[in-house]
Amino acid sequence: MNPAPLSGLYAPSLSLVTDLYQLTMAYGYWQQGMQDREAVFHLYFRKAPFQGGYAVAAGLALAVDWMENFHFSEDDLGYLGSLQGSKGTPMFPAAFLQFLRELKFTCSVEAVAEGTVVFGNEPLIRVQGPLLQAQLLETALLTLVNFQTLIATKAARIREAAGPTDQVLEFGLRRAQGFDGGLGASRAAYLGGVDATSNVLAGQRYGIPVKGTHAHSWVMAFEDEPTAFAAYAKAFPDDSVFLVDTYDTLEGVRHAISVARQMRADGHELGGIRLDSGDLAYLSREARALLDEAGFPKTRIVASNDLEENLITSLKLQGARIDTWGVGTQLVTAFNQAALGGVYKLAALRNADNSAWDFTLKLSEQLAKTSIPGILQVRRYLNDKGHPRADMLYNTTEPLPEQLTIIDPLDPTRRRPIRSTNFRELLEPVFRQGRRILDLPTLAESRAHAQREVQSLDPSIRRFLNPHTYPVGLEENLNTFRTNLILEKRPQRPA
Numbered sequence: 001m002n003p004a005p006l007s008g009l010y011a012p013s014l015s016l017v018t019d020l021y022q023l024t025m026a027y028g029y030w031q032q033g034m035q036d037r038e039a040v041f042h043l044y045f046r047k048a049p050f051q052g053g054y055a056v057a058a059g060l061a062l063a064v065d066w067m068e069n070f071h072f073s074e075d076d077l078g079y080l081g082s083l084q085g086s087k088g089t090p091m092f093p094a095a096f097l098q099f100l101r102e103l104k105f106t107c108s109v110e111a112v113a114e115g116t117v118v119f120g121n122e123p124l125i126r127v128q129g130p131l132l133q134a135q136l137l138e139t140a141l142l143t144l145v146n147f148q149t150l151i152a153t154k155a156a157r158i159r160e161a162a163g164p165t166d167q168v169l170e171f172g173l174r175r176a177q178g179f180d181g182g183l184g185a186s187r188a189a190y191l192g193g194v195d196a197t198s199n200v201l202a203g204q205r206y207g208i209p210v211k212g213t214h215a216h217s218w219v220m221a222f223e224d225e226p227t228a229f230a231a232y233a234k235a236f237p238d239d240s241v242f243l244v245d246t247y248d249t250l251e252g253v254r255h256a257i258s259v260a261r262q263m264r265a266d267g268h269e270l271g272g273i274r275l276d277s278g279d280l281a282y283l284s285r286e287a288r289a290l291l292d293e294a295g296f297p298k299t300r301i302v303a304s305n306d307l308e309e310n311l312i313t314s315l316k317l318q319g320a321r322i323d324t325w326g327v328g329t330q331l332v333t334a335f336n337q338a339a340l341g342g343v344y345k346l347a348a349l350r351n352a353d354n355s356a357w358d359f360t361l362k363l364s365e366q367l368a369k370t371s372i373p374g375i376l377q378v379r380r381y382l383n384d385k386g387h388p389r390a391d392m393l394y395n396t397t398e399p400l401p402e403q404l405t406i407i408d409p410l411d412p413t414r415r416r417p418i419r420s421t422n423f424r425e426l427l428e429p430v431f432r433q434g435r436r437i438l439d440l441p442t443l444a445e446s447r448a449h450a451q452r453e454v455q456s457l458d459p460s461i462r463r464f465l466n467p468h469t470y471p472v473g474l475e476e477n478l479n480t481f482r483t484n485l486i487l488e489k490r491p492q493r494p495a
């Protein structure tokens with residue numbers, strides 16, 4: 001028996017990474033003969049995480065891999081065949097299991113590239129294909145995209161606080177939500193802007209640079225601190241960063257300097273020191289002064305200890321001389337937002353005789369939660385510097401009017417005419433009827449794209465406190481269509 005797979009990337013079959021109800025609905029669709037009715041689903045979130053102004057789309061490569069491997073193995077089918085309803089009868093009859101055995105992935109998928117900045121209500125993935133198949137994708141797509149997007153966004157915020165030139169290292173594995181949570185978080189954190197990870201498996205699987213220092217236990221295992229530092233320098237003469245706060249931090253810096261002198265005499269340079277407790281602003285300033293005075297201006301100062309974007313911002317304002325930020329717990333657990341609330345909603349279904357689309361709508365008491373019908377595309381309008389100005393959601397099945405206006409989906413009185421003719425479409429084709437037609441970028445390319453994307457946003461949208469709202473609107477005809485559909489579906493109760 002193979003050990004439990006850690007990630008969709010290398011597992012033989014992960015098609016049971018789903019909620020039971022997807023399979024019960026699939027059986028029901030099959031029984032009704034509805035399995036091949038063409039359907040369109042959109043995956044989107046409603047609000048950017050961390051009360052921020054944007055999110056960084058992530059998870060597509062993992063989702064693509066999962067979809068490409070979508071099939072039910074004999075093990076999967078054996079398990080599904082063993083499930084029983086409350087009367088002890090099989091939940092799924094043999095003929096349906098045979099249908100699943102022969103099921104081939106034939107959906108068409110459009111998606112926003114990883115690393116692209118995205119906003120509430122914008123489809124990150126659009127799936128078009130047989131109803132039963134498109135339904136079966138829901139849970140896995142959400143699991144992958146929600147977590148990856150959440151962590152990539154957190155990492156982008158931490159990068160924003162650290163600035164473009166400081167190093168950011170991800171140290172979170174020990175605090176992650178399990179092995180797969182740690183592995184996925186390291187991937188997304190790198191995509192979102194950290195420089196390296198301490199997670200060796202993530203280095204091996206995803207080619208992320210691996211970096212690190214040493215723990216307190218190293219110092220504690222020797223008779224004194226200078227002996228411990230000298231021993232570490234012997235093991236890694238050109239790659240040593242000494243943790244200086246085991247006993248007395250500034251005394252630790254002095255010990256590091258004396259070992260660094262010996263290293264230099266032997267033709268090597270101390271890479272850095274790490275501070276992991278105490279007042280990081282004060283200690284880093286003192287440490288910088290000691291290192292500079294001693295002739296080690298290039299020795300880096302790493303800080304760790306429950307860091308996150310607001311603390312990094314504050315430390316910088318306090319004049320901290322930290323140039324490398326080790327960030328663990330708060331990054332990989334996405335503090336202070338446990339999950340991104342991405343959803344997957346049916347937006348269109350071909351009618352029974354396959355002659356036209358029926359556009360579908362999920363009503364809600366709150367307008368924010370009422371879905372958007374249509375087969376949607378997101379068009380991003382750019383200013384003359386190529387920076388995003390406004391996004392327009394429109395229905396691709398209808399012609400666009402000459403004069404374009406976008407309307408806030410939450411407040412129809414807020415409208416903006418579109419004057420710009422410079423735009424790009426965010427959803428790009430990934431699969432055509434089950435066949436992949438897009439070559440995915442490497443993780444490093446997606447990371448570079450993310451950095452450009454975040455930098456292209458106005459600082460007022462990137463700030464952490466009460467960010468400005470980036471304009472995302474429904475194209476006027478789509479807005480009218482949605483409003484009419486809401487009126488049609490909503491019960492009109494007399495007063």
Ligand SMILES: Nc1ncnc2c1ncn2[C@@H]1O[C@H](COP(=O)(O)OP(=O)(O)OP(=O)(O)O)[C@@H](O)[C@H]1O
Nearest residue numbers: 276277278279280281282304305306307311314318
């Ligand atoms: N100058 C500073 N301004 C704001 N917060 C700081 C500053 N220096 C450190 N912190 C943060 O304050 C928190 C508590 O720091 P403290 O040194 O008390 O940590 P600790 O975990 O109790 O130390 P130890 O690891 O020795 O137990 C940490 O999140 C740390 O990053």
Ligand SMILES: O=P(O)(O)OC[C@H]1O[C@H](OP(=O)(O)OP(=O)(O)O)[C@H](O)[C@@H]1O
Nearest residue numbers: 171276304305306307326327328329330
């Ligand atoms: O604080 P984080 O952002 O999670 O960064 C990773 C932390 O992990 C290590 O110590 P560990 O937490 O194991 O022990 P400590 O907190 O007692 O130093 C390291 O020294 C960092 O403090």
Ligand SMILES: O=C(O)c1cccnc1
Nearest residue numbers: 171198211212213214326
């Ligand atoms: O390499 C480090 O300094 C490190 C690694 C994991 C957690 N904390 C620190």
